[in-house]
Amino acid sequence: MTATKAPSEPMRQPAVRRPGDRIFAGSAKASGIFILLVLAGVAAFLIGEAIPALTAPAEEIPGGEGLAAYIGPLVLGTLLGAVLALLVATPLAVGIALYVTYYAPRRIAAAMGYVIDLLAAIPSVVYGFWGLAVLAPALRPFHSWAADTLGFIPFFAGPASTTGRTMFTVGLVLAVMILPIISAISREVFTQAPALHREAALALGATRWEMIRMAVLPYGKSGVIAGAMLGLGRALGETMAVAIVLSGGAGATLTLISNSNPSTIASNIALRFPEATGIDVNTLIASGLVLFVITLGVNMLARWVVNRRADFSGAN
Amino acid sequence: MAKRIEVSDLNIYYGDFRAVEGVNISIEPRSITALIGPSGCGKSTFLRSLNRMHEVLPGARVEGKVVMDGQDLYGADVDPVDVRRQIGMVFQRPNPFPTMSIYDNVIAGNRLNNKKMKKSEADDLVEKSLRGANLWNEVKDRLDRPGSGLSGGQQQRLCIARAIAVEPDVLLMDEPCSALDPISTLAIEDLMTELKEQFTIVIVTHNMQQAARVSESTGFFNLNGVGQPGRLIEFNPTEKIFSNPDEKATEDYISGRFG
Amino acid sequence: MSTPTRIAPEAPARPAGPVRAQRRLPRFAPLGLFLAGVALGFALSALSGFSIPTAVVYGVLLGTLAVYVASRAVEGRRKATDRLVTSLVTTAFGIAMVPLLSLVWTVLDNGLPRFDAAFFTNSMYRVVGEGGGAYHAILGTLVITALATAISVPIGLMTAIYLVEYASGRLKKSITFFVDVMTGIPSIVAGLFAFALFTLLFGGGVRLGVMGAVALSVLMIPVVVRSCEEVLKLVPNELREASYALGVPKWRTVVKVVLPTAIAGLGTGITLAVARVVGETAPLLVTVGLITGTNLNPFDGRMATLPVFAFYQLTQPGTATQAFLDRAWTAALVLIILVMALNVVARLISRFFAPKTGR
Numbered sequence: 001m002t003a004t005k006a007p008s009e010p011m012r013q014p015a016v017r018r019p020g021d022r023i024f025a026g027s028a029k030a031s032g033i034f035i036l037l038v039l040a041g042v043a044a045f046l047i048g049e050a051i052p053a054l055t056a057p058a059e060e061i062p063g064g065e066g067l068a069a070y071i072g073p074l075v076l077g078t079l080l081g082a083v084l085a086l087l088v089a090t091p092l093a094v095g096i097a098l099y100v101t102y103y104a105p106r107r108i109a110a111a112m113g114y115v116i117d118l119l120a121a122i123p124s125v126v127y128g129f130w131g132l133a134v135l136a137p138a139l140r141p142f143h144s145w146a147a148d149t150l151g152f153i154p155f156f157a158g159p160a161s162t163t164g165r166t167m168f169t170v171g172l173v174l175a176v177m178i179l180p181i182i183s184a185i186s187r188e189v190f191t192q193a194p195a196l197h198r199e200a201a202l203a204l205g206a207t208r209w210e211m212i213r214m215a216v217l218p219y220g221k222s223g224v225i226a227g228a229m230l231g232l233g234r235a236l237g238e239t240m241a242v243a244i245v246l247s248g249g250a251g252a253t254l255t256l257i258s259n260s261n262p263s264t265i266a267s268n269i270a271l272r273f274p275e276a277t278g279i280d281v282n283t284l285i286a287s288g289l290v291l292f293v294i295t296l297g298v299n300m301l302a303r304w305v306v307n308r309r310a311d312f313s314g315a316n
Numbered sequence: 317m318a319k320r321i322e323v324s325d326l327n328i329y330y331g332d333f334r335a336v337e338g339v340n341i342s343i344e345p346r347s348i349t350a351l352i353g354p355s356g357c358g359k360s361t362f363l364r365s366l367n368r369m370h371e372v373l374p375g376a377r378v379e380g381k382v383v384m385d386g387q388d389l390y391g392a393d394v395d396p397v398d399v400r401r402q403i404g405m406v407f408q409r410p411n412p413f414p415t416m417s418i419y420d421n422v423i424a425g426n427r428l429n430n431k432k433m434k435k436s437e438a439d440d441l442v443e444k445s446l447r448g449a450n451l452w453n454e455v456k457d458r459l460d461r462p463g464s465g466l467s468g469g470q471q472q473r474l475c476i477a478r479a480i481a482v483e484p485d486v487l488l489m490d491e492p493c494s495a496l497d498p499i500s501t502l503a504i505e506d507l508m509t510e511l512k513e514q515f516t517i518v519i520v521t522h523n524m525q526q527a528a529r530v531s532e533s534t535g536f537f538n539l540n541g542v543g544q545p546g547r548l549i550e551f552n553p554t555e556k557i558f559s560n561p562d563e564k565a566t567e568d569y570i571s572g573r574f575g
Numbered sequence: 576m577s578t579p580t581r582i583a584p585e586a587p588a589r590p591a592g593p594v595r596a597q598r599r600l601p602r603f604a605p606l607g608l609f610l611a612g613v614a615l616g617f618a619l620s621a622l623s624g625f626s627i628p629t630a631v632v633y634g635v636l637l638g639t640l641a642v643y644v645a646s647r648a649v650e651g652r653r654k655a656t657d658r659l660v661t662s663l664v665t666t667a668f669g670i671a672m673v674p675l676l677s678l679v680w681t682v683l684d685n686g687l688p689r690f691d692a693a694f695f696t697n698s699m700y701r702v703v704g705e706g707g708g709a710y711h712a713i714l715g716t717l718v719i720t721a722l723a724t725a726i727s728v729p730i731g732l733m734t735a736i737y738l739v740e741y742a743s744g745r746l747k748k749s750i751t752f753f754v755d756v757m758t759g760i761p762s763i764v765a766g767l768f769a770f771a772l773f774t775l776l777f778g779g780g781v782r783l784g785v786m787g788a789v790a791l792s793v794l795m796i797p798v799v800v801r802s803c804e805e806v807l808k809l810v811p812n813e814l815r816e817a818s819y820a821l822g823v824p825k826w827r828t829v830v831k832v833v834l835p836t837a838i839a840g841l842g843t844g845i846t847l848a849v850a851r852v853v854g855e856t857a858p859l860l861v862t863v864g865l866i867t868g869t870n871l872n873p874f875d876g877r878m879a880t881l882p883v884f885a886f887y888q889l890t891q892p893g894t895a896t897q898a899f900l901d902r903a904w905t906a907a908l909v910l911i912i913l914v915m916a917l918n919v920v921a922r923l924i925s926r927f928f929a930p931k932t933g934r
Contacts, residue, residue, distance in 0.1 A: 018397065024826035028737035031730045032750045035796060039753050042760065042793065045771035095667025103664055112668070119675055121914050123854025125882045126907045129889060130678045133685070138628075176674045183671075207657035230759065237761020239857035240886065266763045266857065273861045281779075288767040292760070299759030303752065372819060374743055401822030411813035415835045425821035428831050475817070482821055 043292070050286035053279060060279050071287045073252035077167065077262035078291065081242065082235035084171030084256065089179045090228045096179070097186035102212060113187060120180035128244030131173040136164035136245060143168070143257045157255040165247035168256040170264075173241050178231035185230065189223030190216055222305055229302035233295045236266075243267035265291040318345040318516050319385040319402075319485040321366065326380035327545075328358070328365050330373065335361050337545040339380070341535060343486075348508060348517045350527035350554065353537030354569070358546025359520050362537070363488050366518065367403035368396040384485070401425075403486040404479035409495050410471035412463030412478070419459040421474055422446060425482035441481055449477035450507050469500025476507065480515070487511065489519040493526065505530050524570055528558050536566045600649055605642050605658060612638030635666060679911075686908030689901040694909075698879070699867040704895035709906050711869035712884035716913075719784050719863065719880060720853050722873055723791035728845055730792075731799025738800070739807040740829055757797040765793040766858030773862075782864045784873025787880065790858035795848050802844025806837045839928035843921045850917035854910050856882035881910055 017025075058066035100113045143166065147158035197215035206214060242264050253260050263271075265287045273284050321343040328336040336358035343349050351359040364370040365378055368389065382389040389399050412421045422442045426433060433441070442459065446452040451473040455466070463474050472492060479487060489508075493501040508517060508530050521527050527534050535551040550563045561567045616634030639662040647655035697708035734754070738747060769790035773781050810833050818828040834841070864877040865887055871878075885906035892899035 018395065018824050018826075021824050021826045024829070025737075025741050028733045028741055029746075031733035032737045032742065032746070034730060035734055035757070035800070036750060036753055038793060038796070039757055041772070042764070042768040045768055045775065046764070049767075049771040049774065092667050092670060095664040096671055099664040099668040103661060104668075115675070116671060118915075118918075119671070121850060121918055122678065123856070123882060123907075123910050123914060125854065125856040125886055126678070126682065126911060129885075129904065129907050130674070130681055132889075134677055134681050135674075176671075179671055207653055209657040209660040210653065212660075233759040237759075237763065239761070239763045240882075243857075244886070244890065266761055269763050269767070270857050270860055274864065277780075285767055285771065288764050292764045295759055295761055295764075296756060299756050302759075303755045307752075367820065369816065369820060372816065397819075397822055397824050399822075400820055405816075405820035407813060407816060407820075409813060411811070411817045413814060413817065413832060413836070415832075415838075424818075425823070428818060428821065428823040428827055430827075478817075478821065 046285060046289045046292060049282060050289045051282075053282035053286040056279050056282070061283055062280055067283065067286060070283060071265070071290055073262035074265045074268055074287055075290060075294075076252050076254075078236055078264040078266070078294070080167055080254070080256065080261070081170045081174055081246075081264055082232055084168070085174035085178055085235040086228060086232050088172060088175035089182055089231060090224070092175070093179050093182035093227070093231075094186055094224055096183045097190055098212060098216075100183075101187055101190040102208065102216070116180050116183055118180075119176065120184075123240075124177065124238060125240040125244070127173055127177055128241040131169060131241055131245040132165065135173060136166075136169045138164070139169050139172070140164040146257055154254045155256050157253070158258060160257050161247075161259045163247060163259075165245055166257050166259070167246065167261040170242050170246050171256070173245055174235045174238055177238060177241065178235050181234055182224070182227040182231040185227030186220065186224045189220040189227075193219040222308070226302045226305040229298055229305065233298045233302065236298065237291060237295050239266035239270045243270045318514060320345050321486065321516065321518075322381075322383045323366075324381045324383075326362070326365065326378060326382065328361055328370065328378050329376065331375040334545040336365075336537075337547055339548045341548060341551050343516060343518060344533065345516045346512055346514075347532040348512050348519060348530050350531035350534045351518065351520045351537060352522075352524055352527050352534060352569075353546070353549075354539075355522075356546070357537040357539045359535075359537040360490055361546070362548075363490055363518060363520050364405075366486070366488055367400050367405055369400065369405060371396055401482060402484050403488060404482060404484035405488045405490065406472070406475050406479055406492045408491040410468055410475050412466075412471050412474050414462065414464045416463060417460045418455050418463045418466070418474060421463040422477050422481050424478055445477040445481040446474075448480050448511070449473045450503065450510075451477055467500070469496050469503055472496060472500070472504060473507065476504075476511075480511070484515070486516040486518065489517065491520055491522060494522060501526070524558075528554060534558075536561075536563070536569060538565055538569070598649055598651075599654075600646060604645070608641040608645050609638035609662075612636075612641035615641075635669075639663075639666070682904060682908050682911060685901070685904035687905075689905040690908060694902070694905055698869050699884075700869070702867070703893055705898040707898075707902065709879075709881060709884055709902065709909065711867070712879040712881045712906065713909065714869065714871060715784070715863075715878040716853065716881040718871055718873055719787045719791065719859070719878065720849060722785060722788035723795055723852060724845070724849055726788060726792040727795040727799050727848070731796045731848075732803050732841070734796075734800045735803035735807055736829060736833075738804050740825070740833070754797045754800045757793070758801065760793065762790075762794055762855050763857040763861070766790045766861040768793060769858065769862045782862065782877045783875070784863055784870070784878040786862035787859045787878070788873060790862050791852045791855060794855065794858070795852045798848040798851055799845060802848065803841055806840030806844060807833060809840065810836050839925050842924040842928055846917055846921035846924060850914050850921070853917065854882055854914055856886055859883050860886065881906055881913075885910065 053061065053067055056067075058064070058069075061067050061070050063070050096116060100109050100116070104112050140162070143160040143164055146156045147160035150156040151158050193216040197219070198211055201211040201215045243266075246261065246263060246267060247259060252262055255261065269284050269288055272280070276284055323339055323341045323343070326336065326339040327334060339362060351363060353359050361370055366382060366389075370376045370378075378390060384402070388394070413424060416424060419442055420427065422445050423433070423438055426438075426441070443452060443456075446455065451470060454470060455461075455474075463471065466474060472495075476487075476492075493504050496504065505526065508519070511517060519527075519531065531554045533551065534554045534557040536549045536557065537546050538549045539546045550557065550561055550566045552562065556562075557566060558570060561570070613634035616632075616637040617630045619633050619637070620630035639659065642662060643655050643659045646658045693706060694708040694710075695713065696710055697706065698711035699707045699709075700711070734750065738750060742750065766787075769786045772789065773783065773786050814832055814836060815828055818832045819825070823831075859880045860883050863880060863883065865883050866877045866879050869879070870876060885903050888899045888903035888906060
């Protein structure tokens with residue numbers, strides 16, 4: 001209803017709008033635009049504060065070998081932990097989602113879904129406490145066993161950590177943390193699987209599993225992928241749990257079970273930022289910028305998958 | 317109170333689509349004018365253009381003139397909000413505000429516009445409007461109860477009470493009985509005949525018997541085909557429309573030989 | 576695996592009839608077999624030096640195997656596969672329960688010893704060993720979270736109103752998309768953003784409570800927008816039309832009809848958004864820091880907050896290590912209670928403020 005008076009449309013009304021309407025609509029629109037500005041601001045300010053680190057001579061960067069040498073291992077560590085979490089969490093989350101939607105007794109299914117959602121409500125710092133106090137000691141035997149028997153695989157190269165505070169433990173903690181995200185989205189798409197297809201499958205004499213394989217999984221596939229990517233985004237950026245659990249060294253190694261794991265970008269920032277000064281601050285912000293770009297890419301990809309699916313699902 | 321509406325050469329568009337074209341009609345005060353026609357023929361769109369309600373949809377606009385007692389409703393400086401205060405509307409499905417009591421629903425038009433009223437004035441207005449809508453005796457003991465607790469027919473009369481509480485000149489009704497049972501329908505029809513003493517009433521209905529029962533004049537809308545604009549085929553006194561219509565299409569429609 | 580379309584299983588000797596009786600395991604047989612397998616697993620574990628984890632792993636594996644083999648023998652392959660999958664997804668759910676229960680138990684076990692009055696009334700001012708509490712941190716968390724809410728709710732709610740009531744076209748699409756993207760910003764990055772912003776404004780090394788509130792807002796705004804948007808969309812269009820038809824301007828319709836109708840959902844959504852940020856640690860770590868005394872002015876220097884307090888008590892214990900660890904766990908317990916309480920409040924809001932039908 002914008003009042004553009006084109007000569008070809010002589011009767012188009014110049015819509016009369018009251019001052020109240022104009023102010024209210026204007027401030028609503030301003031809020032929306034403000035959010036876009038904030039997002040742009042996040043990028044701009046991070047870049048602004050990272051520039052000194054980008055232009056500084058290599059010797060001044062912590063480690064003395066330049067920015068890429070400093071951030072590179074951190075990126076590796078971030079990816080290692082997040083991907084491990086994703087590999088563990090996705091099958092579990094799909095299983096949970098199937099259980100809650102198609103296997104659990106109807107009366108308690110909603111409550112069970114709620115219990116899983118509670119996992120998402122627990123603050124990440126508490127997960128860190130739990131990982132440090134319970135999971136790391138519990139996994140110590142596994143670490144030494146893995147180093148002994150699976151040591152030929154680069155991921156399980158020894159020497160095994162004696163504390164259990166390794167990337168492997170971190171990956172499992174992260175897996176628990178992203179479990180509710182993936183399973184919530186999977187649950188949603190599984191319940192939306194067309195009842196017609198499900199009933200058709202059952203009417204053909206399919207067992208419950210065959211029905212799920214024929215009618216539910218194909219329909220929910222892209223939703224599960226999108227959920228997994230959102231979970232990956234969360235795992236990449238998770239800070240406190242990693243900062244508390246991981247006792248990492250420097251070096252860029254692939255091993256998950258020794259003390260020579262690289263740290264992750266986020267936990268490195270959390271641990272060093274409070275005491276950092278001068279160019280160190282800029283270096284850490286530059287690493288944060290890298291993290292921002294990675295998660296932004298993953299999330300945009302996930303949203304794209306979700307939206308594409310919404311266009312084709314025929315919902316609404 | 318109760319004004320005449322003159323419509324001349326009215327075209328209604330949604331974006332580039334012409335939904336209704338070339339309507340000329342004169343709606344008499346203190347009478348009921350019924351609009352009939354098959355689904356999608358533009359009669360509801362036309363009704364909503366009379367109080368500029370169709371503008372709620374983005375891209376909707378009109379060409380032509382709608383004049384109410386000398387005032388052009390689509391004049392350059394006319395605020396659609398003011399038009400709607402003079403021309404009230406009752407919808408197909410009863411839609412009382414779920415967060416408000418029966419009492420608050422009736423004076424919603426005043427309250428929502430922040431009009432200051434004394435308690436006694438508000439009480440009087442509520443009673444007068446509910447009596448006007450034949451609902452007072454049924455709800456006078458539970459005015460503080462939610463409006464959504466009433467039956468469908470009562471809710472629709474509550475909506476009528478709400479519409480007449482802002483004291484409009486014209487009342488538009490968009491299939492007001494299509495969601496109601498026969499007994500509630502009868503109650504609404506009785507109410508309409510009472511209300512026409514004070515208001516100009518325009519009603520869209522699918523029910524030809526209803527049009528025949530309550531209205532003085534009837535307009536028949538039709539369209540030539542899917543994707544074509546709707547047009548006013550015939551506008552005549554109700555008696556003539558139902559006994560001896562001028563147009564063949566009208567006769568086909570009212571005798572059920574349509575489509 | 577057989578193709579799912581092959582309906583007729585083995586056992587060809589059966590008489591042909593309209594409904595052929597399937598050979599089935601008796602109703603309680605699967606459960607019985609499973610339990611038998613579990614018992615065997617426990618026994619096996621006991622042979623190799625009993626431990627609960629190995630017992631459970633052996634038990635579940637053997638139980639599942641027992642059910643599968645029995646079903647395969649009696650009911651055929653398709654049914655056996657079905658039972659196997661049933662075991663698998665149930666186990667998946669069970670596995671997810673383990674960390675939840677373990678976590679809650681650990682936090683209760685370690686947190687309860689210092690869950691006393693002193694913890695809620697004392698700060699850490701001049702406390703180096705035992706005693707002390709998180710009074711300052713709890714109040715700091717409340718102040719900063721309240722400030723973040725005060726920033727996020729107006730912006731988030733107005734944006735949701737814009738998206739539902741006004742927006743169309745490209746701007747609507749891009750706001751929706753970027754709000755979605757914004758929900759994925761890592762919390763530490765939000766903290767860095769606030770730090771960079773205030774460094775530009777006030778020079779390096781600045782630490783303020785309001786910086787934390789800004790960082791939390793970056794995380795909270797998209798959540799508020801999404802939940803409010805969903806709720807506003809649920810308000811029936813008929814109510815808006817009813818209001819317009821009474822000659823009510825659009826903005827009054829939104830404020831006085833749409834928002835009151837949606838108030839329950841809005842309250843729930845906003846409370847859940849608060850619950851999401853109240854436990855955030857990383858952004859506060861880099862923007863607000865920590866002090867031992869009580870500072871309730873978010874515009875004047877460092878403040879204590881509960882999550883950061885918990886983190887430092889755990890990772891930087893002083894000489895009396897156990898006292899620090901106890902306080903850390905109690906802080907974690909209080910944090911969980913706070914988040915759970917907000918979740919419960921959110922549910923209560925949606926129950927009590929929902930529009931009454933009156934029947």
